[in-house]
Amino acid sequence: MLETAGLTKRFGGLTAVDSVDFALAEGELCSLIGPNGAGKTTFFDLLTGTLEPTAGTVTLDGEDVTGLAPHATARRGLHRSYQVTNVFPTSSVLENVRVAAQAHGADSFKAWRNVGTFDEYYDEAYDVLERVGLASKAELPADSLSHGEKRQLEVAVALAGDPEVLLLDEPNAGVSSESVDDIIALIEDVATDHAVLLVEHNMDIVMNVSDRIVVLNRGAVIADGTPDEVRGDPAVQEAYLGGYEPGDLADDGEETPAEGSA
């Protein structure tokens, strides 16, 4: 479904992503982990077209999408929820999602349908809000939401684009510990009908939800396997996990397991 071959990004003398061969299968929930500076965000930026690779290719459903702009990769079904809050703060929660649904509709074959489309987008948006658990907040301004709810809204905005592949960029960052279970439930729910690639520093979440984990270190893949395989991999322990045991970490998503080992 989503594949990279030899994907590489250099910033001057620094190789941020180093010849990565990666494949995400339909229905898979794969996490991408690694120390600070390992290249996770740069890899996402290469997938979505925010950055152009120095070398290598990105293929989506068999089509070469290397270097296409973000709106073009989105139109082909690759959507991303952002690490930083990325919503219109004074618009309502519903309006934020409606705009995303309409932008997708205008980009697709639905564009020729005029009658009733506005209401239709509101209906679609409301359905997405129900799915992420925000329907009761639909009429509130987005900036009145809690931090955790804003992350849910970001996922809703990405879902409104009707993605095939969803890239979730630290959906737990800055979320209070009480909301971690909600974020886990949300990730598991969206993974029932989308391929998901997750970047997340909270290892309890990663170990809990992932079918598969890919570990990056200094831009290169150092491990790729099930949570058990990755947890037991000595190279991963050394580069990142640093003796991780379930429940070891603070749930605030800000802490990395092996801070300083990057």
Ligand SMILES: Nc1ncnc2c1ncn2[C@@H]1O[C@H](COP(=O)(O)OP(=O)(O)OP(=O)(O)O)[C@@H](O)[C@H]1O
């Ligand atoms: N625009 C840029 N120009 C120069 N260097 C960059 C740029 N963007 C990222 N880098 C460098 O590339 C490397 C990978 O950074 P990246 O942000 O992709 O890592 P990361 O794994 O997402 O880190 P974190 O977990 O802290 O978010 C780092 O050394 C970073 O300093």
